[in-house]
Amino acid sequence: MRLFIPREHARVDDLNASLEAVLxxxxxxxxxxxxxxxxxxxxxxxxIEHGDLARxxxxxxxxxxxxxxxxxxxxxxxxxxxxxFNPLEQPPPDLDADILDRPTGGLGLHLVRQVSExxxxxxxxxxxxxxxxxxxxxxxxxx
Numbered sequence: 001m002r003l004f005i006p007r008e009h010a011r012v013d014d015l016n017a018s019l020e021a022v023l024x025x026x027x028x029x030x031x032x033x034x035x036x037x038x039x040x041x042x043x044x045x046x047x048i049e050h051g052d053l054a055r056x057x058x059x060x061x062x063x064x065x066x067x068x069x070x071x072x073x074x075x076x077x078x079x080x081x082x083x084x085f086n087p088l089e090q091p092p093p094d095l096d097a098d099i100l101d102r103p104t105g106g107l108g109l110h111l112v113r114q115v116s117e118x119x120x121x122x123x124x125x126x127x128x129x130x131x132x133x134x135x136x137x138x139x140x141x142x143x
Contacts, residue, residue, distance in 0.1 A: 001022055001066070001067050001068075002064060002065070002066045002067075003015060003018055003019070003064070003065045003066075003067070012040065012041060012044045012045065012048075015040055015044060015063075015065065016036075016037050016040050016041065019036055019037075019040060019065070019067060020033050020036070020037070022067060023036060023074075026069050028069070028074065028136060029136070029137065031137075032074065032134060032136055032137075035115040035134060036074070036076065036134070038108075038111055038112065038115065039076060039112050039115065039116070039132060040065070040076075041108075042108035042109060042111070042112050043078050043087065043112065043130060044063055044065075044078075045108075046085075046087060046108075046109075047063055047078070047080040047082055047128070048063075062080075062081075063078065063079075063080045064078070064079040064080070065077070065078055065079075066079075069136070072135060072136045072137075073117075073133050073134070073135060073136065074133070074134045074135075074136055075131065075132070075133050075134075076131070076132045076133075076134075077129060077130070077131045077132075078128075078129070078130045078131075078132075079124075079127050079128070079129050080127065080128050081126050081127055081128075082128055084123050084128065085128055086121040086123075086128070087109050087112070087121070087130060088109075088113065088119050088120070088121045088130070089121075090109050092110050092113075112132070115134065116132040116133060116134060117133050117134055117135050118131075118132070118133040119131070119132050119133075
């Protein structure tokens with residue numbers, strides 16, 4: 001399934017609602033739905049906040065999310081036309097530092113990496129493509 005939204009914060013909730021409906025219809029647990037919500041909010045917000053819209057054509061100002069469920073794996077692929085940016089290369093936050101001393105940012109991407117079984121980034125033409133895979137627990141494998 002492929003979903004497109006304009007790169008606007010107001011549309012991220014619409015994207016999440018659509019994805020949650022698809023996941024629920026496919027029997028994906030609320031826990032995994034929560035992980036997907038976290039991933040979508042983080043990656044979509046980063047694309048909206050940090051994407052360089054001045055360098056792309058108007059018709060390319062969309063965020064595309066592909067979702068696939070095969071066997072016990074859920075794959076999300078985000079494609080957006082912003083400036084080259086690999087979120088997976090961002091350093092992890094210093095979780096041992098006092099919260100008042102920590103720089104802003106980085107925790108969301110850290111959590112995305114933690115809930116993903118596999119994560120990859122590619123620059124394809126004018127697009128950033130981030131692919132994440134999550135394992136869907138079964139009764140045999142547990143959470």
